[in-house]
Amino acid sequence: MELFNYFRSSASYRVRIALALKGLDYDYRAVHLVKNEHLDPAYASASVSRLVPLLRDGEGLISQSMAIIEYLDETYPQPPLLPPDALGRAQVRALAQDIACEIHPLNNLRVLRYLSKELGVDEDGKNRWYRHWVESGLAVVEQRLSQPGAKHGAFCWGDTPGLADCVLVPQIFNAQRFDCRLDHVPTVMKVFANCMALDAFAKTQPSACPDAE
Amino acid sequence: MELFNYFRSSASYRVRIALALKGLDYDYRAVHLVKNEHLDPAYASASVSRLVPLLRDGEGLISQSMAIIEYLDETYPQPPLLPPDALGRAQVRALAQDIACEIHPLNNLRVLRYLSKELGVDEDGKNRWYRHWVESGLAVVEQRLSQPGAKHGAFCWGDTPGLADCVLVPQIFNAQRFDCRLDHVPTVMKVFANCMALDAFAKTQPSACPDAE
CATH class of the missing domain: 3.40.30.10 (Glutaredoxin)
Known part of the structure; x- marks a missing residue:
């Protein structure tokens, strides 16, 4: 591959x-x-x-x-990266999509470029935009981890890492790079810490990549 | 339900x-x-x-x-709304996500509200933003439908409607509402027409809903 x-x-x-x-x-x-x-x-x-x-x-x-x-x-x-039952799989996919469809698309490079180059949004406006979607989006993830029917343990769903953790961890890296508030999402940050204790997350992080700068 | x-x-x-x-x-x-x-x-x-x-x-x-x-x-x-093989399922999910992760999140109501209320983007800027993501995003879908490995027939994948069609059709409704260009995506529009000939798409469209205005 x-x-x-x-x-x-x-x-x-x-x-x-x-x-x-x-x-x-x-x-x-x-x-x-x-x-x-x-x-x-x-x-x-x-x-x-x-x-x-x-x-x-x-x-x-x-x-x-x-x-x-x-x-x-x-x-x-x-x-497996998804639970065995359909309802569990749906919850994990929804968690992943709360990040992949609601937070990340608003903050990727081409969107930030469009905001400044085409709409004339200044650096401060761009940073507020970035933080707004990350901070409000992660607040949803925080609530979702503890809502009825949720099954978070050491990870987003139970005690083994899965799809939702694969999507959550990179979003936290982005949040930290842009100095977003994270003190309102303690459960999210506990899951993040548990993930980063594993080689699969630590050894693939941006700074460990062959093309890292 | x-x-x-x-x-x-x-x-x-x-x-x-x-x-x-x-x-x-x-x-x-x-x-x-x-x-x-x-x-x-x-x-x-x-x-x-x-x-x-x-x-x-x-x-x-x-x-x-x-x-x-x-x-x-x-x-x-x-x-079934997904093909039977893993590679086919991946292609259909990717098509759906090209819309659900790359186009739609940039254009929903709360994002448009933030652009105008928080960043002071005017009506014209907001419309350009909307059309940019729809038109460039649909151009990707158009290319994807005819790329090697694609299997579009009457619908996005073969001759039965599936997940990608469920996501594509509502995006075309949005595009039409905001007067986006669609003449650069003829394959997409052929699929759209085939979908709209089916009750499952026609009878659930916005104007047919109980809360339609």
Whole structure:
């Protein structure tokens, strides 16, 4: 397998964690987003959306981090990253999507670039925007971890790491990089600490990547 | 089952389509977003994120439209909304996420409100923002439908409607409402027309909902 990704891309980090949890080997292919390497024709021919991450497994080319992780979970089932029951799986997917659909899309590089270049939003406005979506979005995750029907233990769902943890941890890295408030999400931060104690999360973090700066 | 939703919410419409494709009955519970009914304590007690849609199935409360649709597909498997093979499922999920993670989150009501109220973006800037993400995002979907490994037929994947169609159709409704360009995505529009010829898509569209204005 080959993973086209970027050390600082949080969607890339989600997939690195999943691959590590599964104990799968892969070739690390760096695509430098800030240097616009994702716009190179060579990359565009493989990636229609020109986004990272992109996984190549044999003939298959798969984009979108959550689709990749579900693919890995179906193809390499051990250890499972989703609970065995449909309702549990739905709750874990909803948790992951609370981050992947409600927080992260508002804060990625191309969106921040559009805000400043096209709408003339200044640095301060951009930082407020960033923190607003992270802080309010993580407050939802915090509540969700303790709502009726939730089953958080050491991790987002029970005592083994799964899909929701793969998505949560990179979001906390982004939050810390942008000095977001995190004191209102103690349960989230406990889960984060438990994750970071594991090699699968620690050894794949941005600063540990081959293309880290 | 009960579906808490709003006629104009495109994430709600995704779930209405899936329920109709499965032939499942449910009680329609309207939550008026523009009147801020999603912030009522009564709704907040069921929905941590205060977003629609929210599905109640027995004891289970499930949020996030894609998580709900996967839950429905696992619990009521006929007709299936995902292909039988892992790679096909990954491609369909990636297509759905190209819309649900890259286009829709940038254009929902609370984001547009934040742009104007907090960042002082004017009406013209807001409309340019909206169209930019819809038009560039749908161009990706258009390319993806015809890329190597894609299997679009009458619908996004083959000749039966599935998860990607449930997500695509509501996005086209939004695009049309905001006068976005659509002449650059002919394949997408062919799929859209094929979907709208089916009751499951036509009879659940915003204007056909009990709370439509």
